[in-house]
Amino acid sequence: MEETFDFDEIIDRRGTSCEKWDKYRGRDIIPLWVADMDFRSPPAVIEALKERVSHGIFGYTHAPDTLYEAVLTALKEEYGWEVKHEWITWLPGLVTGLNVACRAVGEPGDDVITFTPVYPPFLSAPPLSGRQTVKVPLACRDGRWGLDLEALEAALTPRTKLLLLCSPHNPVGRLWNREELASLAAFAEHHDLVICSDEIHAGLVLEESQRHLPIATLAPAIDRRTITLLAPSKTFNVPGLGCSFAVISDDALRRAFRKAMGRVVPHVNLLGFTAAEAAYRHGEPWRRGLIRYLRGNRDLVARELEGMGLTVAHVEATYLSWIDVRHLGIEDPVAFFEEAGVGLSCGSDFGLPGYLRLNFGCPRPLLAEALGRMKAALNSLSV
Structure with a gap:
């Protein structure tokens, strides 16, 4: 029987000199930007x-x-x-x-x-x-x-x-x-x-x-x-x-x-x-469990963002979604979503303005909360 790992566990990384989370220290912003994951490393590594x-x-x-x-x-x-x-x-x-x-x-x-x-x-x-x-x-x-x-x-x-x-x-x-x-x-x-x-x-x-x-x-x-x-x-x-x-x-x-x-x-x-x-x-048993979990996160991101009218590139590998937000007409989409409580990477950093990168390498409850915040922010545009 294959080992199971709890990727749903939310581990508080605040106060650990964590680059990903400290960027928004003191602010209610879920960081989905820099490419590290919010999961503990494999038990064998620890x-x-x-x-x-x-x-x-x-x-x-x-x-x-x-x-x-x-x-x-x-x-x-x-x-x-x-x-x-x-x-x-x-x-x-x-x-x-x-x-x-x-x-x-x-x-x-x-x-x-x-x-x-x-x-x-x-x-x-x-x-x-x-x-x-x-x-x-x-x-x-x-x-x-x-x-x-x-x-x-x-x-x-x-x-x-x-x-x-x-x-x-x-x-x-x-x-x-x-x-x-x-x-x-x-x-x-x-x-x-x-x-x-x-x-x-x-x-x-x-x-x-x-x-x-x-x-x-x-x-x-x-x-x-x-x-x-x-x-x-x-x-x-x-x-x-x-x-x-x-x-x-x-x-x-x-x-x-x-x-x-x-x-x-x-x-x-x-x-x-x-x-x-x-x-x-x-680390292979942990990696296999991780891949299954990330696949579920990828599909959740695609389903939710497409429901918001956003175009998301299908992720074949990595834990990173590439999102087209050009049609929204928002001057600074990173600031817009930060205001809504979600921290994303700006497409300009990758050489292509009008896009955002979202890191879905995190516990699903946290990811669902972030997607909910994005949806509420986009709904506010049409009010």
């Missing part, structure tokens, strides 16, 4: 952390061999991906990986191309690395977001060296399929681009009939030109412990990546390593 803390010494720590084994086993079992120990480079966060990739590929002044809307660090990492961000809008046809390879081709310049890919995609919730990824891989190969693929939401596929496909697994030629960024942080709700990693099979590309890290990028902390190993070794 127990492993307690055991490590009880040792009482917190010195400099490297990734243990048992963690490598756990990661390699998880990648093989989940994706059939045969990754070697030496391909892995540990990072204190996925955003660090994006910035390092921009420094590792090409030269200052080169172009880095990416699809928008997208997670904000995709837009900031190139200029912070002395590169130019080239934005290619995703195509939205009949409410479904997709890659626009014609627009990608048109945006290409002789100085384009790196493609930043978000897979699964934050914020539109797409799980790119084999055909889409193969087309993108062929494009990168034809134009000799390195792909940096952020796959941090790979463990959060909500569609029962679909599976995440790492773009590096399509073919050896694609593997050699790909930097894949992964982490347990989103799936197992441990983002505050700062443990991510890059998988880079090509020796030269991996050397360039590590050289770009220099002595600037700090080491992963020992509790991050501890949590990651426990998550990959023992």
